[in-house]
Amino acid sequence: MPASPFPSFVPEPTRSRRVLRFAVFGVVASGLASAAFILWLFGEQMVAAGFVAAFLALAVVALVVEHLQVRRVRDVSDPDWALFRAIADNEGEAVAITNQQDALVCASGSFGHWFGGLVPPPRLSLPDGGGAALAAAGLSAWRDGEARLIGLAGPNGLFDVRVTRAGRRDDHLIWRFAHARSLDVVGEARAIVQGRYGVGLGEGGAMAAVVDADGRLLACNTLFATRALGGPSMRPEGLEFSQLFATRGEDQVHLAAEPAGPPLRFIRMSLPGDDGAGASLFLMLDEKPPVQVVASSSNNSANPESLLGILPLGLALADRDGRFLFLNAAFRKAAGLGPEEAPVYPSDLVVKDDKAVVADAVRRFAMGQSVPGDVAVRLKRRAEEPVALTIAPARGLGDDAAILLSLKDNSEESRLKRQVAQATKMQAVGQLAGGVAHDFNNILTAIIGYCDLMLMRHAPGDSDYDDIQQIKHNSNRAAGLTRQLLAFSRQQTLRPQVLQLSDVVAEVSNLLKRLLGERMTLVTKHGRNLGAVRADPGQIEQVIVNLAVNARDAMPDGGALTIQTYAVSADEVRRMGHEMMPIGDYTALSVTDTGHGIPASIIGNIFEPFFTTKEVGKGTGLGLSTVYGIVKQSGGFIFAESPEEGGARFVMYLPVHRSAKTGESEGDAAPVRERPTELWGTGNILLVEDEDMVRAVAERALVRQGYRVRTAANGEDALEMLEANADPIDLLISDVMMPSMDGPTLAGHARRLMPDLPILFMSGYAEEQLRKSIDLDRVHFLPKPFSVQQLAEAARDVLAMAPVKGGLAANQN
Incomplete structure (x- = not known):
């Protein structure tokens, strides 16, 4: 056995004990000196003897204190780890002890041999995620006192782990590793069929038998022995399985012991064997219920369990002491139980804080409470959100059953609600x-x-x-x-065109390098076969810049920002499983940084307006909300994630644009008409605006440019002016949202009176949203807020595009 790398510590005299000894010697010396001085000065022998006795008593007390201190230090000294290794070391088990910092305090020799070195168990590198499972088991043991793992893959095969919290102050974890025992499948099947599970199958009407590779019976449950062999005490071993059945007609098989019995339906499951052709487990069910009616008996008390077992609701039965009698499959799934787990009490399913509540509720129902109730609890396996545990009295569900418990697996429902x-x-x-x-x-x-x-x-x-x-x-x-708010609410004015995301990234790269600074590294990657998308290039640039600025703020000490474009096929979208994202082809743009990441507690709120984690004055909280609105208004989707290895990643998916005409380039910009620089004009303008201050400033601006302006505060007054026709109107400028009669309604009436009347709408909403509700041609938009010059330019351009007819001919400049 190799020597332990962890030395055992032997307590030695400490500094305080040495000081105490010197103090004792000083006291004795002082007492003798004082006695001698008194004797020389006064000649009083009794007084001198008294001084000596007093100082000797103090010295004796000090020595007793020193002895007790030595004894206490020995009692609390560190354990002898070499002795522990000698006790714990064996070939069949490896033991290790870690402290609260996950540091290895001691380990048996087998631990080093099994794992090739003395590495703390939470930091072992094991295949198939075994290292992460060990780390999670350690956390569970610190929280619950114990944790177990079964069938982990290690360097020398599979092994089981048991982690226990121990120590005088519960400040250590004991890790016990044992080789996983080989499973005798056939033996386990025989034990199941012959045990209480076989009895339960029989009570549910199912016969069960285990048959070897030669077709001989190895074991059977009580119901099969009673019906096929003549009694539950008959020995089935060695009988020829096929000889116990007979045929009726061409496709009906029944028990040979029941010539008039019902036909049987067989369910066969192969059990693995050493030679590859092992035994089989047979379940036999009556195709029709037996004609014979069994009288009521005490055995029928288990029939409710058969009914509860097939229901899709999570149901369980408990006795008066609160012990589980039965759990159906839906209850086990909702509670997160494995196939081998068998909890004793309902409180075993919940976290520590809820155990007392569940135990108290079960006790009250066992004592006779008749009104069902719900208890909000958190399960051990899903402690992140509470679930409802319904408890009710179990009348008529068996002699021993006193409590009925219901647990619903509502994780999918909760996710959809969120x-x-x-x-x-x-x-x-x-x-x-x-x-x-x-x-x-x-x-x-x-x-x-x-x-x-x-x-x-x-x-x-x-x-x-x-x-x-x-x-x-x-x-x-x-x-x-306000434009950012409109972007979030998807009400801003976009100018979409067909483009490539890689071209937009290339255009904005130089700007990003200046924004990021010298301590940041910008990496761009572009995939192949990228589909074109239809979006506003300026707005997409704003998305990239906003994400890059957020990434820069998350990396104050420098880092790397990676912008990548790649194609996402419909099959990949289907595998991702985003419910809100339709199946189709997309072009994706991801922005990844190496910063501190996004906490899980706030990642669901980051796209909300005015939500920010920055200090006051360093952010408005509108950056990501603007990104969200632009992407959504462009028909795309954006998701944020914070990987465990650190950093944050935003992925934007834009649908691939399919051109209606093959070969036609929809991304080419239309030729721009050169506009005159002169803003002066003439003509009659009807200005309709319900806001007094906006109407006043617009009227003054148009009058200064030479127009004759008539104003109306609402659509009804404007319509009366048009119907009066006292002075022909060359241009109608109207707000969109007004009380009573809005702008589009006014425009419809105006066009019926004057079919060629040019119309210019002023609005703070998006042009795309307004055009969906306005079924008129030759309608123009001026977004608010606008300057005096922008209003004059818009009026000039609309009049310039108007048809030359009647009074408008003289107004063209």
């Missing part, structure tokens, strides 16, 4: 954000418009010029925030 709640929340927040942005855009339109009007009266260098510019600059910043 998805619906998340989708509903995001939709509600999006509607709120869109409404706020729309109203805010009206205010910003007035602020920016009045700033432009004031700037027309002030030249650069005036005392107020810089202040007005600052107000306009901050208003434009606020307009940017």
Whole structure:
């Protein structure tokens, strides 16, 4: 046996004990000196003797204290690990002890031989995820006191593990490793058939038998022995299995002992043997129920268990002491129990904090409580969310059954509820954000418009010029925030075109390098055979920039940012199993960083607006919400994940665009018409806006450009002006959302009166969303907020595109 690398410690005199000894010597010396001085000075022998006795008593007390200290130190000294190794070392088991830091304190010699070195069990590298299973077992043992693992693959075959928390302060874990015993499948099958499980099969109407490779009977349950052999005490071993049956007709087999008995249905399961042709387990069921009716007896008390066993609900029975009598398969699945686990009490299924609640509820029902009740508990195997355990009295379900328990596996239902709640929340927040942005855009339109009007009266260098510019600059910043809100609510105006994601990444790479800085490494990878997508390139660039900035903030000490594009086929989407993502071909863009990752507690909230973990003043919380809105409005999907190895990964999936006409390039930009720079114009404009401040600033802006402007505060007043036809209208400029009569309704009435009337809509909502609800041609849009110059340009361009007819001919400049 190799020598232990862990030395045993022998206690030695400590510094405090040495100080105590010197103090004793000092006390004795001081006492003798004092006695001698008193005797010399006064000549009093009795007084001197008293001093000597007192100091001697102090010395004796100090020596006693020293002795007790030595004894206590010996009692609490470290254990002799060499003695432990000699006791624990054997060929059939390996033992190791770790402390709270998962450091190896001691190990038997077998442990080093089995695993090729002295490595703490939680850090062993084992195949098939065995190392992770050991680490999880250690955590369970610290929490519950004990944990077990069965059939782990190791360097020398399969082994079983038992982890126990121990020590005077429960501050150590004892790991016991034992070779997994070989399973005698045939022997286990014989024991099952002949034991209480075979009795249960018989009570459910199933006969069972184990037959060897030569067709001879090895074992059978009580029902088969009673019906086929003549009695439950008959010995089945060695009988020819096929001789116990007879045929009736061409396709019916029945028991030879029951000539008029019902035909049988056979279920055969092969049991593995050493030669590859092992024994078989047969289950035999009556094709029709026996004609004979069995009188009621005490054995029928198990019939409810047969009924409970086939129900899809998770049901279990317990006796008056709270012990389990029966658990059906649905209950075991809902509780997360393995096939070999047999809990004794219902409280064994729940976490430590809920054990007392369950035990108390079971006790109350065992004592006669008649009204069923639900108990919210957390199961050991699924402690992340509570489940409902229903407890009710079990009347008429057997002589011993007193309590009926019900447990439903609602994990799938809970997951769907969370998805619906998340989708509903995001939709509600999006509607709120869109409404706020729309109203805010009206205010910003007035602020920016009045700033432009004031700037027309002030030249650069005036005392107020810089202040007005600052107000306009901050208003434009606020307009940017509203655009982000509209992006989240999927109500912004997009200009989609057919493009390649790899081209967008290449365009924005130089900008990203400047944003990331010198301590960041940017890596781009592009896959092959990427399908084209239809999206707004500017908005996709904003998605990439926002994700890159978030990754930069997550890596304050530097790191690597990887942007990758790749194709995702429909089969891969099907394997991913995202319920919200339709099956189809996608082009994906992933952004991966090496930062600190995203905590699991907040990863479900990161796309919500104004949700941020940054300090005040370092983020608005709109970056990822903008990303989410752009991707969703582009018809795509985005998911975030935080791998265990660290960092965060965002993956955006955009559907591959299929062109309706083969060979036609939809990504080519349309030729741009060169617009005149002159903003001056003439003509009659009807301006309809329910916001007084927006209507006032728009009227002043248009009048300054030479137009004659008539205004209306709502659609009804505007329609009356059009019907009066006192002065022909060359252009209708209207808000979209107005009380009573909205802009599209007004435009419909106006077109019936004046079919060629040009219409310019002002709105804070997205143009794409509005066009879906407006069934009119030659309708133009001006998004809010806008400046005086943008309004004048829009009016000029719409009039320039109007047909030359009647009064409009004189208005073309």
